[in-house]
Amino acid sequence: MAEKTLVILISGRGSNMEALLDARLPARVAAVVSNIPQARGLGVAARRGIATAVVDHRAFPDRAAFEAALAAEIDRHRPDLVVLAGFTRILTPPFVERYEGRIMNIHPSLLPAFPGLDTHRRALEAGVRIHGCTVHFVTHALDSGPIVVQAAVPVQAGDTEERLAARVLAQEHRIYPQAIRWFCEGRLRVGRDGAVAVDAARAADGALTAPPLEAP
Numbered sequence: 001m002a003e004k005t006l007v008i009l010i011s012g013r014g015s016n017m018e019a020l021l022d023a024r025l026p027a028r029v030a031a032v033v034s035n036i037p038q039a040r041g042l043g044v045a046a047r048r049g050i051a052t053a054v055v056d057h058r059a060f061p062d063r064a065a066f067e068a069a070l071a072a073e074i075d076r077h078r079p080d081l082v083v084l085a086g087f088t089r090i091l092t093p094p095f096v097e098r099y100e101g102r103i104m105n106i107h108p109s110l111l112p113a114f115p116g117l118d119t120h121r122r123a124l125e126a127g128v129r130i131h132g133c134t135v136h137f138v139t140h141a142l143d144s145g146p147i148v149v150q151a152a153v154p155v156q157a158g159d160t161e162e163r164l165a166a167r168v169l170a171q172e173h174r175i176y177p178q179a180i181r182w183f184c185e186g187r188l189r190v191g192r193d194g195a196v197a198v199d200a201a202r203a204a205d206g207a208l209t210a211p212p213l214e215a216p
């Protein structure tokens with residue numbers, strides 16, 4: 001199977017991006033693109049020899065102009081998958097539709113609970129016992145779209161936003177590489193009902209092996 005090409009979009013720290021780079025995926029990261037020039041992740045990527053680019057949303061008169069420039073930068077690399085990894089700009093339907101079925105996001109909650117911002121604070125305020133994170137294909141509705149994989153993180157007595165966020169982040173770093181590996185292996189199928197199936201892996205001898213069970 002031909003190696004897949006990824007473009008990763010970030011806005012800040014870039015720890016999910018780093019987890020993907022560390023994961024030795026059967027893929028080439030062609031570029032890391034940020035809308036924020038100071039994003040820490042840009043330096044991390046550059047030090048690892050990955051091409052970086054900045055498309056600063058503040059330099060454009062409107063969202064459409066920004067997204068046109070962003071799409072041009074992405075498309076230069078002809079990626080099989082666009083990976084949102086802490087990318088904080090809301091993307092409009094025309095942009096998302098351009099990459100339908102080949103754009104993924106990671107969100108720090110168990111969707112459909114807590115879409116949007118401040119997910120850890122809101123989870124604590126709601127008193128949920130189980131929190132977590134979700135990898136999903138991106139559709140035009142915010143933080144929705146076919147769910148590829150989730151990890152559950154129990155809320156502990158006395159948890160602060162920071163402590164809970166750290167435990168969720170550790171799970172993000174585990175499930176995002178897993179989801180992208182499945183994508184690269186051609187094993188993800190999105191059904192008409194929006195449910196994602198993970199095909200069993202085909203071993204070198206042609207035998208089928210079941211996908212691993214995901215423990216948190």
Ligand code: GRF
Pocket residue numbers: 010011012013014015016017085086087106107108169172
């Ligand atoms: C992560 O919690 C991710 O789920 C959310 O933004 C945060 C980005 O962190 N979308 P990082 O930039 O990957 O370290």
